[in-house]
Amino acid sequence: MKTKQKTKNQSAPEPLEKTATGIAGLDEITGGGLPKGRPTLICGTAGCGKTVLSMEFLVRGATEYNEPGVFMAFEETEGELAKNVASLGFDLERLASRKKLLLDFVRIERSEIEETGEYDLEGLFVRLSHAIDSIGAKRVVLDTIEVLFASLPNEAILRAELRRLFRWLKDKGVTAIITAERGRESFTRHGLEEYVADCVILLDHRVNEQISTRRLRVVKYRGSWHGTNEYPFLISDEGISVMPVTSMGLNHTASEQRVSSGVPQLDAMLGGKGYYRGSSVLTSGSAGTGKTSLAAAFVAAAAARGERCLYFAFEESVSQFMRNMRSIGLDLEPFVKSGLLQFHASRPNLFGLEMHLLTIQDLIRKWKPRNVVIDPVTNLINAGTATEVTLMLTRLIDQLKRQQITSLFTSLTAGDHGAEQSEVGMSSLMDTWLLLRNLESNGERNRALYVLKSRGMAHSNQIREFVLSSKGIQLVDVHIGDGKVLTGSARLAQEARTQSEAALQQQQRRRRQHELELERTAVEAQIATLQAGLAAKTEQCKLELDEEAMRYQSSAARESEIARNRMAQVKRVSDGRQKQRNNGSQ
Amino acid sequence: MLRLYVAGQTPKSLTAFANLKRICEEHLPGRYQIEVVDLLKNPMLAKGDQILAIPTLVRKLPEPMRKIIGDLSNTERVLVGLDVRPADGRERA
Known part of the structure; x- marks a missing residue:
């Protein structure tokens, strides 16, 4: 044989x-x-x-x-x-x-x-x-x-x-x-x-x-x-x-195309254009930091572009999700109705990890979405061990990347601290990692967001405050002063303070300007007075000089008159002319 | 009513047939009928009686059905298999 x-x-x-x-x-x-x-x-x-x-x-x-x-x-x-x-x-x-x-x-x-x-x-x-x-x-x-x-x-x-x-x-x-x-x-x-x-x-x-x-x-x-x-x-x-995992090579092509994150300010932080198409995005944070909202914004933006989106919700039912997202101004209902958005809500421990992966793979194969959200991926750990989840994600992400599907994963971390360590296994698979955290200060809790990493693009290093309101998601610059990051009402107070300070300063500036104006007027008036005095003095001086000259002339005239008188008999002819000159000079 | 399944004229089949004939003559004279089925000629029949081993002797009646596989060289066991002779006294009682 x-x-x-x-x-x-x-x-x-x-x-x-x-x-x-x-x-x-x-x-x-x-x-x-x-x-x-x-x-x-x-x-x-x-x-x-x-x-x-x-x-x-x-x-x-x-x-x-x-x-x-x-x-x-x-x-x-x-x-x-x-x-x-x-x-x-x-x-x-x-x-x-x-x-x-x-x-x-x-x-x-x-x-x-x-x-x-x-x-x-x-x-x-x-x-x-x-x-x-x-x-x-x-x-x-x-x-x-x-x-x-x-x-x-x-x-x-x-x-x-x-x-x-x-x-x-x-x-x-x-x-x-x-x-x-x-x-x-x-x-x-x-x-x-x-x-x-x-x-x-x-x-x-x-x-x-x-x-x-x-x-x-x-x-x-x-x-x-x-x-x-x-x-x-x-x-x-x-x-x-x-499901073969490791037999797959890393040979997917990387797209240059960018897709919006659904939050304009976040796009600005990501080199001004958003995520890369076909990249994997991780948003991690502890409970209530706004991970799902961020995912929903991404889905809403993609659906608005006319792209198919698949949303796996392991935490909330579809109707609950819809209601919650409506509260922050994201109405996803029309997209579901028009068939651009599909939801799959199930409990993670409903079946094993592989079953989840297969369901995901099956749906992706059948429906061919361009964007996939898994919210939250950490819940799957309930259905397997951490290594298994990492393996599964590797498989899934490989598959998604090969098909140029942009994927967003949310990940729940236990606390605000140590979040970065606990997800090391997962993070290496991710191209963009947005970290959401709660900042606790002055008796309130505020959300903050920063881009921990984003492969292949210039991204902002700033922490932004992440504000959820009925108008949607807003990213606001945080105030950094006295070595502290100010958020929430502290930020608002600081903003108000800064504003009033600015107004005060402007007022002061205006007053100083006014004072200067007054001073100039005063000085100019003084100058005028002095000049007037000077002019007066000059005039007087001139008069005096004239007087002096006159006096000298008249005395000379008198002297010549005396002399003439003395020589009256000698010079009678020139008498009349002499008289005339005297009259003219007076 | 006995049926012997064989697959071609192999030495084992021939031995089995000879053994069967001898046993029947000795113990069941006149009360037996032997049918030989060659599976090479009728492969469809292998399924009916669930034949795997060759040679196989099948006793359909009386119930229950019994199968004896091998060349039937051990007369004692063939007789037990055919229920002709008790294995020991107690079982029959």
Whole structure:
């Protein structure tokens, strides 16, 4: 068996051929499906989903890949099987009537059987062979062949025959699933893994904190890459979904497009444009800090742009949410009516974490929203452990980013302090983190918001006060004075104080101006007086000088008159002229 | 009324048939009827009586149905299986 396989691999260097299961997620983990033409062992404890998984393998094969299948049941009758999987939406009877599926129940009653001498299981071979040939089956399921160990006492014969059976299945070229019960120390109770060595898948069903989770792990896959982790899986009304986490790479493309946060002032803080499309936004804060309101504003803005939004509310019912948001001026009712906004309100511990994730994924796949809100994501911790929530979020965010869906998560933190530490696990997944906190001072509590981080954009480092009113959300600059941040009424008081101080100062300034004006007038008046005095003095001085000159002239005249008088007889001719000059100078 | 299921003329099948014939002649002379079903020729019949092992001897009547698998080499066990002879005295009583 082994050598044959090796030569096959050597002669054909191309990778192992695989048969797609069609089961959501399983093909991703196994890199394409189960090994084609070989048996695969699926083992697990009771009730972990072996039968469902193998049945889905056949149903998907018949409906999606046109590969008919044979289901050989050792535990349940055809009728029981059909009924059991009808809840998953599989119509076995229809498939059977179209020769796409053949159910064969092998009943074997220990009490009816008496064993004597040599025998083999040729009957089973004949039966299986006939079933395969009658519908041209490519897929075969044997569920659970280990029942034979309980019915047939001769284990040596049984083992030899099983070995022969699996080799025979390989020769037939059918892709087979063999289910087996989980053993205590080995994968299967009867060591079937010895015979089926190509691919072994382990299913597990664990209950943790009263919440059960199914997990799947590919233990072995010869000749192929496969995801090695434990992957949670779910059996929902559409069959099995496996959620691969870590197999996903970080290769989503980042959008340059920006979307509004719904609060203009917040957009301004985020580089003036808001969040990036396809980014993940976390708003965290303790109770009553306004996380939901912020989320609602985001949704309202997106719906107003005509984008589809999906809102998962884990805290409030839809009508309560609507009422509450109306109180801050956000009426979301029209968007719900126009079909742009869809709500999903449920209690987080209604089902396990995986179920939540699947519901979310399913809705996203079906409805294709552009924006998703999960409010609050921390409530999901009730449905799982912190690590699980982180894992789940990683998966979810990866998925959202690949589809360029902008996501907003709200996160409830226990107290105002230590909020940043408690969410380290989650925060690394987030592109933008808005921190909302309560500031307690002066006997009141006020909301404050700041951008803790925002990848790839210049963002404000300021703390803003976050005011919720009937007009909506407002972000107000806080007052920072005396090394204190003032919010609420303290801020208002401070604002009023600042305002009145400003008025006072202006008044003072005006008064000083007025005083100066008066002073100038006074000084100018003084200057005028002095100038007038000076002018008067100048005039007087001039008069005096004139007088002086006159006096000098007249005395000179008198002297010349005396002289003339003395020489009257000598100079009579010039007498009259002299008189005239005297008259003119006076 | 006995039915022996075989798959082709294998040594085991032939041995079983010979053994069955001998046992019946010895213990149920004239009261038996053997029908041999070859599943290679009639694979559909494997389902009806839920045959896995080959060879299988099926006693349909009287009820309850009994199956004896193997080449019937242990006469004692075949007789117990066919309810012809008690396993021990108490069980019959």
